[in-house]
Amino acid sequence: MLTRKQFELLKFINERLKEAGVPPSFDEMKDALDLRSKSGIHRLITALEERGFIRRLPNRARAIEVIKLPDLGGNSGGGRRGFTPSVIEGNLGRVRPPSPQPAEHETDRNVAVPVMGRIAAGTPIEALQTRSHTISVPPEMLGAGEHYALEVRGDSMVEAGILDGDMALIQRNESADTGDIVVALIDEEEATLKRFRRRGASIALEPANAAYEVRILPPNRVRIQGKLIGLYRKY
Numbered sequence: 001m002l003t004r005k006q007f008e009l010l011k012f013i014n015e016r017l018k019e020a021g022v023p024p025s026f027d028e029m030k031d032a033l034d035l036r037s038k039s040g041i042h043r044l045i046t047a048l049e050e051r052g053f054i055r056r057l058p059n060r061a062r063a064i065e066v067i068k069l070p071d072l073g074g075n076s077g078g079g080r081r082g083f084t085p086s087v088i089e090g091n092l093g094r095v096r097p098p099s100p101q102p103a104e105h106e107t108d109r110n111v112a113v114p115v116m117g118r119i120a121a122g123t124p125i126e127a128l129q130t131r132s133h134t135i136s137v138p139p140e141m142l143g144a145g146e147h148y149a150l151e152v153r154g155d156s157m158v159e160a161g162i163l164d165g166d167m168a169l170i171q172r173n174e175s176a177d178t179g180d181i182v183v184a185l186i187d188e189e190e191a192t193l194k195r196f197r198r199r200g201a202s203i204a205l206e207p208a209n210a211a212y213e214v215r216i217l218p219p220n221r222v223r224i225q226g227k228l229i230g231l232y233r234k235y
Contacts, residue, residue, distance in 0.1 A: 002051070002070055005189045008033055009044045010053055014066045023064040040189060110136040113169065115149045119183060119193045121162055122154025122212065135167060141230045146172040149232065150183065150193070157181070157193060160208035167232035168193060174224055181228040187221055193228065 002010065012032045016024045024032070029041045045064070048054045053070070057063035112134040135149055152166040160181065162168065168183075176182045176196040184205055185191050194205035194215070203222045205215045 002048075002053075003189065005033060005040075006044055006047055006051075006053075007070065009041070010048055010066070010069065013054065013064060014069065017064075017066060035187065035189075040187065043190075109139055111139050111142060111147070113137045113142075113147050113149050115151065115167070117150060118153050119150035119168060119191055120154050121152045121157040121164070121193045121207075135232060137169065137230075137232065141169060143171050143229055147229075148172065148226070152193065156207035156209045156212040157195075158209050160195070162193070162208070162228075162231065163233070165233075168228055169230040169232060170226035171229045172226045176224045176227060183225040183228075185223040185225050186215075186217065188223070191225070196224070 009029060009032075012029065013023050016022070016028075026038045026041050029044075030036075030038050033041070033044075035041060045054070045056070049056060053066065053068055055065045055067055057065060113136075114134050115132050117132065137147075137149075148170050150168045150170060152162055152164060152168050155164055162181075170183055173182075178197045180196045181193065182196045183191060184194055184196070186205075192205065194207060197204040197206060199216060201218070202216050203219055205217070205222070207214070
């Protein structure tokens with residue numbers, strides 16, 4: 001499955017190859033996808049190559065070959081099935097209100113929380129929104145509403161006790177208070193786990209590791225997708 005930006009870039013490259021016989025430049029890709037820097041294009045190209053949709057030919061400038069296109073299931077126009085939506089849907093991970101009279105022989109009260117991919121605690125990576133499996137979590141670890149889990153990649157939050165390989169338990173939320181550790185989606189394409197703070201009219205995404213810099217962005221570039229409420233760690 002592809003993210004929306006991956007799908008749009010693959011489609012643009014394929015169309016340009018058909019029209020001109022050569023792939024577009026990185027500047028053309030950046031403009032076509034309305035991105036602010038070419039670093040986002042580099043990440044998208046790498047992701048498409050890792051997933052087997054394109055191949056970069058060595059020793060040739062701008063040499064990109066489209067190997068395959070996503071299966072669109074014969075859908076065209078409004079139906080867009082070639083990418084994974086950035087919004088997490090479904091009722092898995094929703095905590096049900098306690099029953100006034102619990103079952104006498106109730107033995108398993110755990111909640112099945114969907115694991116939705118990886119989250120960067122370091123340099124932002126593309127948001128992965130494909131449910132791979134579920135983990136069983138005691139309801140005492142969860143709050144109200146819906147929850148999901150993300151595997152932490154990187155070390156930018158180690159001073160907050162969040163380690164590479166941890167499973168972050170996230171309460172789905174679209175707002176945050178200063179000091180919350182949040183899942184932040186940047187420019188609708190990069191996801192990162194950082195501490196949220198407001199700085200005047202801007203938003204600061206703060207690491208918990210002196211080796212990383214604070215990232216300060218305008219609000220229209222940041223979308224909150226949830227708050228960290230716990231960690232699931234295996235030894």
